[in-house]
Amino acid sequence: MNTAGPRMTIPVTIRIQQGDFDVAKEIGALSEGRTDIGAVVSFSGICRGTEGSREIAALTLEHYPGMAEAEIRRHAEEAMSRWPLQGLTIIHRFGRIEPGQNIVLVVTASSHRQAAFQAAEFLMDYLKTSAPFWKREESAKGASWVEAHVHDDAAAARWTKS
Amino acid sequence: MKVKYFAWVRERIGKAEEMLEPPSSVRTVEDLIGWLAGRGDGYAYAFETPRVIRAAIDHTHVRSDAAISGAREIAFFPPMTGG
Numbered sequence: 001m002n003t004a005g006p007r008m009t010i011p012v013t014i015r016i017q018q019g020d021f022d023v024a025k026e027i028g029a030l031s032e033g034r035t036d037i038g039a040v041v042s043f044s045g046i047c048r049g050t051e052g053s054r055e056i057a058a059l060t061l062e063h064y065p066g067m068a069e070a071e072i073r074r075h076a077e078e079a080m081s082r083w084p085l086q087g088l089t090i091i092h093r094f095g096r097i098e099p100g101q102n103i104v105l106v107v108t109a110s111s112h113r114q115a116a117f118q119a120a121e122f123l124m125d126y127l128k129t130s131a132p133f134w135k136r137e138e139s140a141k142g143a144s145w146v147e148a149h150v151h152d153d154a155a156a157a158r159w160t161k162s
Numbered sequence: 163m164k165v166k167y168f169a170w171v172r173e174r175i176g177k178a179e180e181m182l183e184p185p186s187s188v189r190t191v192e193d194l195i196g197w198l199a200g201r202g203d204g205y206a207y208a209f210e211t212p213r214v215i216r217a218a219i220d221h222t223h224v225r226s227d228a229a230i231s232g233a234r235e236i237a238f239f240p241p242m243t244g245g
Contacts, residue, residue, distance in 0.1 A: 133244025
């Protein structure tokens with residue numbers, strides 16, 4: 001990490017886990033006891049019960065242990081170098097996840113809303129295209145690997161510095 | 163070196179990881195994909211469209227022209243679909 005000074009003390013939580021997480025608790029933990037935070041943005045990714053006209057029974061997420069955390073940490077560090085963040089939590093689940101259940105959580109905290117909004121969007125765009133996770137979808141037709149979307153690549157590309 | 167496979171690359175090859183010592187003529191990720199594709203039907207199926215295959219060396223994404231010398235662990239997988 002190439003940042004120095006006060007940013008080194010930003011609380012950063014990155015977890016790759018099979019079990020569920022409590023969104024409200026994670027948001028609260030980030031700002032509890034702090035008076036320097038003026039904005040907290042959270043994004044929760046939830047398993048949908050339908051994909052187009054297909055009903056989805058469940059998703060199974062495979063991941064690359066070790067690299068998943070390393071890759072998310074690299075993007076967390078980039079987010080902290082680009083925006084004045086005061087706190088950051090990223091949780092990504094793996095294993096079998098049913099419709100309505102949580103998949104991913106990104107929480108960003110900053111003094112003002114713009115940094116928190118932009119950093120959360122940047123992190124989600126990169127999680128979708130760079131974090132080594134793969135979704136397998138179970139439906140009445142059987143199981144199949146979810147294909148990557150071109151619009152996800154385009155969403156991530158717009159953050160590239162020219 | 164240790165070679166790991168994920169998602170449908172893993173399924174087509176039929177294993178999650180293996181230790182391999184490719185010949186010295188195999189210098190880049192692209193060379194390694196070509197060499198692996200010749201190891202059997204499952205490998206040929208997994209690597210039938212090399213341009214869609216993503217690779218990582220020691221937990222970092224790399225391009226197909228990256229050198230593999232010194233790598234401890236190389237992974238091959240389809241485009242990611244997390245988040």
